[in-house]
Amino acid sequence: QKEVEQDPGPLSVPEGAIVSLNCTYSNSAFQYFMWYRQYSRKGPELLMYTYSSGNKEDGRFTAQVDKSSKYISLFIRDSQPSDSATYLCAMSFGNEKLTFGTGTRLTIIP
């Protein structure tokens, strides 16, 4: 079993819809939870990070962490075609390397 599991998709939704992306993990020692966005033929870029449990909001994006369920989510409100990308979750113990999910490919249909 992988430490971090992520549904690869692909996921297609109409413009303006709310998107929900999720990851599960097995190691309860993870403390930092991140979402990276990767456009086609580009390197990943950090979108948001959360420390421990709770929610964090940044514009149209909300990251949620539920440590009791070992489950993290990224919500995108009012999705735009420019949000079409692969979204990777990543986790770390802090002061350590990142463990990535395999990524979910998202397409927003105009």
Place this chain on the structure above:
Amino acid sequence: DAGVIQSPRHEVTEMGQEVTLRCKPISGHDYLFWYRQTMMRGLELLIYFNNNVPIDDSGMPEDRFSAKMPNASFSTLKIQPSEPRDSAVYFCASSLGVSGGTDTQYFGPGTRLTVL
């Protein structure tokens, strides 16, 4: 800053040949990471350096892979001999530190390697 620079962007080679991938990190970043991305396995950390010293190479698949960082502005990842299963996109990333999400890793554009 120009960001993390990788070369070449594409590499096509034949099985058995030596391949060298190059990376220039962001100036002032103390950490440099080499990753490999495939559809099946996702993004995997191969090795990372702190102040030019290799810290963790547990992700290096086998002895055919080697990485060096002779100075703060240059690193190489070498595969010798290359095999078709090495075909992937190789990313270099750099960061100021490794404190979870507070030390953002900045990724280069990647090198797409195809081994025939």
